[in-house]
Amino acid sequence: MIETKQLAKKYGNFEALRGIDLSVGEGDLYGFIGPNGAGKTTTIRILTTLLEPSSGEATIGGMSVRAEPEAIRGIIGYMPDSFGVYRDMTVLEYLHFFAAAYAVPQGERQRLVGQLLELVELGGKSNATIDTLSRGMQQRLGLARTLVHDPRVLILDEPASGLDPRARIEIREILKELRRMGKTIILSSHILADLAEICNRIGILERGQLVAQGTIDEVITSSGEKGEIRIRTTDDARACVLLRELSAVKTAEHHEAVQEISVHLATEIDLADLSGHLSGRGVHLRKMERREPTLEQVFMKLTEVAEQTA
């Protein structure tokens, strides 16, 4: 549904995007992750036809952002990273204003606005002015606004930024609901944990380059990050020494506080071989548990590689 081919953007001599190939399928909830300055907003502004690419292609629903910007604007809903200037309007006035701006027929606006307020749970705030809403409520109102023309594609720039954990969960629930309604959604964030739970696919952007893209599992596998094994034994100090003899083991450290050894692997190893190596030397396992790599670790690894090759 959203495709880019070698999409690049220069600001003067500075290369903000260096040839990225995004691929967002119909019905995807796609998380676009990257640290500050990676180029997320630049990409999103190109997709929403607000900014011209320097080279490369971007299409939405098969239409080119360069050739058919008007048609694209008709099928996308865009939530920018800042709210804009409508602070003295009430919630109702605001949504009616955008419904009118998108030429929703007058007779349908009342019902539409009611539905949207219900979706984002702001019915009780209809007559409140926007500047009296909490940040979480404002973000929810911003989401409602992107939906007035019933777009097929939603492009959201950091919809959860600056929100407390509860408000973040509320936004996540709304996004899941929108996906169930069949929308294709791309949202940017630098909060990985937020995206892991709801997105079916992610792309990781680092200094203008897409360093990974796919399902969360695919991204974790392709990163080569092996995660961690936690071990308790009859003699942890000795076990650490023995574990470090194994070529598959990158590090083995004893954590006093939890009385556990944390093992990071350089290459995969059969856990039975690992325990056999210890028991052959008289150290016995009390507990062994594998911890899958977190997205956080994967992200660090991928962006570290990108830095070395930059």
Ligand SMILES: Nc1ncnc2c1ncn2[C@@H]1O[C@H](COP(=O)(O)OP(=O)(O)OP(=O)(O)O)[C@@H](O)[C@H]1O
């Ligand atoms: N109009 C501009 N003129 C010059 N440089 C710009 C302009 N807009 C963005 N940049 C630069 O391009 C790079 C990418 O910026 P962008 O806003 O796309 O990043 P981002 O991933 O959205 O970051 P953040 O997480 O902070 O929102 C940054 O180094 C930024 O300074």
Ligand SMILES: [Mg+2]
């Ligand atoms: Mg940004």
